[in-house]
Amino acid sequence: MxxxxxxxxxxxxxxxxxxxxxxxxxxxxxxxxxxxxxxxxxxxxxxxxxxxxxxxxxxxxxxxxxxxxxxxxxxxxxxxxxxxxxxxxxxxxxxxxxxxxxxxxxxxxxxxxxxxxxxxxxxxxxxxxxxxxxxxxxxxxxxxxxxxxxxxxQHVAEPIDVDFAFRTVPATVSDQTNTFRTIDAAANRLREGLRVVEDFLRFTLDDAHLTRLLKSTRHQLTEALQFIGQESLIASRDTLQDVGTAISSTSEFDRPSLEHLVKANLKRVQEAARTLEEFGKLISVEAAAIFKQMRYALYTLEKSVLTCVSSQHRLEDCQLYLLASENLCHHGSGPAIRESLAAGVRIVQIREKELSDRRLLEHGRRVRKWTREAGAILIMNDRPDLAVAIDADGVHVGQDELPVREVRQIVGSRRFIGVSTHNIEQARQAVLDGADYLGVGPTFTTATKNFTEAEYAGLDFVKQVAAEITLPWFAIGGINADNLSAVLEAGATRVAVSSVICNHEHPGEMTRDLLEQFAR
Incomplete structure (x- = not known):
């Protein structure tokens, strides 16, 4: 009840x-x-x-x-x-x-x-x-x-006379058997769908973080079914008489891609969780409450998995990420951006802290033109409003800036949201919050930000993220031609740099040198 x-x-x-x-x-x-x-x-x-x-x-x-x-x-x-x-x-x-x-x-x-x-x-x-x-x-x-x-x-109103009578019909043994049968079938669908998604996370994405979350959901299912009673479920099972086993559609066998496969199974587990929640209320309030929690957790998991897959496709060619600041550039940020784009950079961030909003808007429109001509992605640092104003491809925020949810309200569903992370807990949370990519660092001392020695996450953090997270991420902070190999050996496949290119007398030449290290 x-x-x-x-x-x-x-x-x-x-x-x-x-x-x-x-x-x-x-x-x-x-x-x-x-x-x-x-x-x-x-x-x-x-x-x-x-x-x-x-x-x-x-x-x-x-x-x-x-x-x-x-x-x-x-x-x-x-x-x-x-x-x-x-x-x-x-x-x-x-x-x-x-x-x-x-x-x-x-x-x-x-x-x-x-x-x-x-x-x-x-x-x-x-x-x-x-x-x-x-x-x-x-x-x-x-x-x-x-x-x-x-x-x-004591003050209870008199009942109203009616010319008909209600007759309550108690639940029969057959009714309860059918309820157990429904719960058993839905639990099997949920368990099977979760296993398909888990295998995708393990063997296709190699994502330990999301795999761990999915395993937690499977454990919740086991916990909830204890309130129902495994013996009752098995006793009520009647696969031979299930009319649904003889009904199929061509779409069941249509899996044109791995992404389509995982989407279909994520929907399958959500639908099964809803059936479990509704029919579970007839048997156990405690079980129904757990099924409800599972359903909402599965919505978050779906978002995280599909965002990871989408971002991997969209950032596939983005190994070197340039953070351009006027005050760090040898000849100004304009030449540095244009030369690095010509040399192969495919993602650029405008990172200007000193410019007024009006000058930043004008500068952003120029950089937008250059990146669009080069087929590159443009990111605005910290300012979702200006990202929209210059039609940038996304915005990057730190731990002290607006959260992902609020940024998404401003920039919409298609623009990238990048999030700076400084420890593994922040990285895990950013994945669940809906970030499209992560900044991971600071790896080494950097000229762009002031950190205490204790705040440097270092290569150990890079190794942690490499072992757990496959949402695209960029190691960041003090990376240059001399230490890039160590960052790549730690597991990074993408890096973000600033002064190593901006400060160089020939930004294009340095860009090519860094990209060659990736190739090696």
Whole structure:
């Protein structure tokens, strides 16, 4: 049976989580929930005020901090129904509170969602860091709140006479068998599809990061099926009588490319996860909640896999990435860009920190013309707005600039978004965020940015990324003709350079020397 929370109860839990974060607490507990319940015009807030307990008192007593108004406003966005089992998974420190809330909501003869008043009763019924303070207030207790519920439940409207009767039909053994049969078939489809995608990630992409994520999803499937019962699934299986085995279409056998194959199987596993979620609700709320989490994880996996495949194709010829800055160039950035393009560079980034917006716009339009004539990619550093204005092919951002999600809103779906990463955790996250390529470094000391000695990721970071990630990435930071071979030996197949070309008296000649090292 599903036990849903009201929108007010959901907002209270969400606000409790925000208060916990703003207060730098390790977990969301009863203190944060109590402060959240006193926050808005909910039934719980009315009860607390009736007992002369205001939110300010709670915040002061437990030294809690309210989140900003922008974060709070997100709580009022459209919400999907939240089930009790999902809430318990999300807030393990509030498990007892939520179970007590369920117990109180179940007291009435009518079906009732768990509301803010039930959460308040749960807080009052459980021991926690709030207990002694509430006792010191004296006026409020679980008994006094329960009396309020009983008073409400006494006023029940008379039923309306109707000239027909409803007849409930209990589920039969056959119904349940068919449900188990459906879940078994969907689980098999999901498991098989995941294996196809995993083999693609292992043997075609050689991507350890995405393979590990997919294995985690397979483990979630095993966990969810434990709530269903493997014995029931096997006993209900009837492949010989499955009418679907005799139905096929020509598209099932049409796999013109590896990319098409992996796309088809990613869709297959998502559809199977949805079937498992819906039919799982008839057997186990816990299993259905896990299936739902899996489905959303599979959407992220699909995005990451297909972005990786697409970016590999689009950046296939881009081994040497020029970051052009006027103040680093021997003859100015214009000659350096034009000569390097003529020598074979296929991706250029405008990296100007000193120019005004107007001059940068004019400069960007000139570079756009040069790169377009050379059939090269143009990237704007840090500025998604100017990337759009000059019709650049993409934008590159650092860890302190706008996140990928916000940049995507500005530049659209077709432009590249590159992200600078300085450790393996940042690199893994950038892949999931939807970056089209990564900057990996700094590898050596560099003239373009100031880093402390401890901040240099070095060749060890290059080796880590080479072992895990196949989304296109460029080793960056202090790379020149003398150390390029060491970077390539560490596993890099693409590098980004700046001063080694810009500072050279003959940028085209240096570009050719670097590209020859790749060829060797």
């Amino acid at each position: 599903q036990h849903l929370l009201t929108a007010g109860a959901q907002r209270a839990l969400g606000l409790a989580e925000l208060i916990s974060g703003a207060s730098e607490a390790e977990a969301t507990d009863s203190r944060h929930l109590l402060a959240a319940l006193a926050h808005e015009e909910s039934r719980a807030a009315e009860i607390l005020l009736a007992h002369q307990i205001a939110q300010a008192m709670i915040l002061q007593e437990f030294e809690l901090t309210l989140p900003g108004t922008e974060a709070e406003s997100d709580l009022f966005a459209t919400q999907v129904p939240l089930e009790l089992s999902q809430a318990i998974q999300r807030f393990p420190a509030l498990r007892d509170v939520l179970n007590q809330a369920l117990e109180q909501a179940s007291q009435t003869s009518l079906p009732v969602e768990i509301g803010s008043e039930h959460l308040l009763w749960g807080v009052l019924k459980t021991e926690g860091p709030h207990t002694q303070w509430l006792l010191s207030q004296g006026a409020i207790s679980a008994d006094s709140v329960e009396a309020t519920f009983q008073s409400q439940n």
